[in-house]
Amino acid sequence: EVQLVESGGGLVQPGRSLRLSCAASGFTFDDYAMHWVRQAPGKGLEWVSGISWNSGTIDYADSVKGRFTISRDNAKNSLYLQMNSLRAEDTALYYCAKGPDGSGWSFDYWGQGTLVTVSS
Amino acid sequence: SYELTQPPSLSVSPGQTARITCSGDALPKKFAYWYQQKSGQAPVLVIYEDIKRPSGIPERFSGSSSGTMATLTISGAQVEDEADYYCYSTDSSGNHSGVFGGGTKLTVL
Numbered sequence: 647e648v649q650l651v652e653s654g655g656g657l658v659q660p661g662r663s664l665r666l667s668c669a670a671s672g673f674t675f676d677d678y679a680m681h682w683v684r685q686a687p688g689k690g691l692e693w694v695s696g697i698s699w700n701s702g703t704i705d706y707a708d709s710v711k712g713r714f715t716i717s718r719d720n721a722k723n724s725l726y727l728q729m730n731s732l733r734a735e736d737t738a739l740y741y742c743a744k745g746p747d748g749s750g751w752s753f754d755y756w757g758q759g760t761l762v763t764v765s766s
Numbered sequence: 767s768y769e770l771t772q773p774p775s776l777s778v779s780p781g782q783t784a785r786i787t788c789s790g791d792a793l794p795k796k797f798a799y800w801y802q803q804k805s806g807q808a809p810v811l812v813i814y815e816d817i818k819r820p821s822g823i824p825e826r827f828s829g830s831s832s833g834t835m836a837t838l839t840i841s842g843a844q845v846e847d848e849a850d851y852y853c854y855s856t857d858s859s860g861n862h863s864g865v866f867g868g869g870t871k872l873t874v875l
Binding site: 704 | 850
């Protein structure tokens with residue numbers, strides 16, 4: 647059974663940093679692309695960033711480019727999101743999501759999310 | 767930046783067919799994916815690569831795509847299908863940016 651467990655969320659002041667983690671199990675982690683998707687309170691889904699199985703392909707939404715860094719450690723079956731220069735508009739539930747079989751840039755399984763609140 | 771457009775809401779009676787549309791300029795070249803999100807829960811994939819249904823998803827869910835529009839069809843909608851539905855795709859510029867539609871709130875009553 648695929649399991650994705652996010653952690654690292656919390657309350658942080660504007661301008662500060664936070665690092666999210668996602669622990670993966672139930673599949674061969676280094677065979678799949680992984681993504682972060684967020685959802686602001688009461689709003690829709692927003693793709694944040696994705697990383698290919700070997701970290702050779704990485705991309706970001708324009709809203710986070712230059713501030714957020716995605717990475718993965720295949721030996722630890724873990725995905726990360728380093729978030730710097732946080733803004734109030736980054737407040738959201740952050741989901742870790744697994745890429746599909748093949749080369750598609752989409753997601754077939756999601757975690758339950760970790761909440762990030764940016765406020766002074 | 768690339769956008770996908772969905773109607774904000776749709777209401778049907780139980781047993782009726784619900785059709786949720788998603789329009790985007792790159793859809794003739796890129797696959798559409800559909801996610802169901804019930805209140806307080808993580809999203810679930812219900813259609814991938816325009817028309818394919820994951821295992822465990824009821825047969826009443828189907829997808830189609832023509833030109834710049836993709837459509838999620840729920841044939842004989844059930845009360846338990848009430849949820850937000852999001853389409854997702856990527857742009858055709860050669861980068862790997864993903865984009866979601868704004869979501870459609872489906873009410874079944």
